[in-house]
Amino acid sequence: MMEIERIPCRTDNYVWLVHEPASGAVAVVDPADAEPVEARLATRGLRLTHILNTHHHGDHVGGNLALKARWKCTIVGPRADAARIPGIDVEVGDGDTYVLGKASAKVFDVPGHTRGHIAYWFSGAGALFCGDTLFALGCGRLFEGTPAQMWHSLGKLRALPDETQVYCAHEYTQSNARFAVSLEPGHAALGARAREIDAARARGEATVPSALGLEKRTNPFLRADDPALAAAMGMEGAAPEAVFAAVRAAKDRF
Numbered sequence: 001m002m003e004i005e006r007i008p009c010r011t012d013n014y015v016w017l018v019h020e021p022a023s024g025a026v027a028v029v030d031p032a033d034a035e036p037v038e039a040r041l042a043t044r045g046l047r048l049t050h051i052l053n054t055h056h057h058g059d060h061v062g063g064n065l066a067l068k069a070r071w072k073c074t075i076v077g078p079r080a081d082a083a084r085i086p087g088i089d090v091e092v093g094d095g096d097t098y099v100l101g102k103a104s105a106k107v108f109d110v111p112g113h114t115r116g117h118i119a120y121w122f123s124g125a126g127a128l129f130c131g132d133t134l135f136a137l138g139c140g141r142l143f144e145g146t147p148a149q150m151w152h153s154l155g156k157l158r159a160l161p162d163e164t165q166v167y168c169a170h171e172y173t174q175s176n177a178r179f180a181v182s183l184e185p186g187h188a189a190l191g192a193r194a195r196e197i198d199a200a201r202a203r204g205e206a207t208v209p210s211a212l213g214l215e216k217r218t219n220p221f222l223r224a225d226d227p228a229l230a231a232a233m234g235m236e237g238a239a240p241e242a243v244f245a246a247v248r249a250a251k252d253r254f
């Protein structure tokens with residue numbers, strides 16, 4: 001069994017601590033900063049063995065070098081962007097399997113937010129670490145990729161089982177929900193989810209992870225090929241890539 005803990009960082013980042021007790025492997029996914037990770041390791045009495053990076057942004061790799069200096073941990077990151085991952089030891093890419101103790105993750109190339117973005121899917125644990133590609137009710141901004149690229153990347157993640165838990169890297173859910181509801185005010189399941197999110201945030205609770213099946217039903221960025229969303233965008237019959245591009249552009253202006 002893999003244990004996964006949330007380490008809140010900066011204003012809205014989530015660093016994920018992954019503990020595989022059978023082997024003693026302890027990884028953090030996308031350490032924005034070293035200090036909150038060190039604090040959690042100390043509290044839990046754990047020794048860091050690995051860092052898994054999804055992409056090069058500073059709020060995902062900012063803790064790499066300090067953590068590596070302290071723990072001599074192995075840093076795993078995207079082959080396609082290795083030059084921008086501080087301290088990288090192991091480069092992985094689409095279709096690779098990375099073994100972490102007695103668990104293993106399938107790696108997907110998911111360009112769009114950045115050109116070298118990857119995601120890690122631990123099928124045994126049903127856990128997807130997708131960085132800034134897929135968010136709860138949202139997706140990452142397209143800094144280095146095209147809408148068509150991002151739609152294709154999200155399609156790889158959408159193909160995973162419904163029960164997969166989506167461990168994204170930011171608490172953006174409430175603003176994402178407001179945007180999604182603005183597109184489809186009559187979408188009942190989305191409306192119900194938005195109310196649950198508001199209630200959770202009002203209680204100070206995190207909304208991540210979320211179930212992939214729920215994302216498939218309610219996240220507009222996974223539904224660009226749903227005729228109902230195309231109709232809501234006034235784009236009946238348009239190609240999914242075009243609907244996706246319009247939704248992403250609308251979110252950028254929202």
Ligand SMILES: [Zn+2]
Binds near residue numbers: 055057060132
């Ligand atoms: Zn990013």
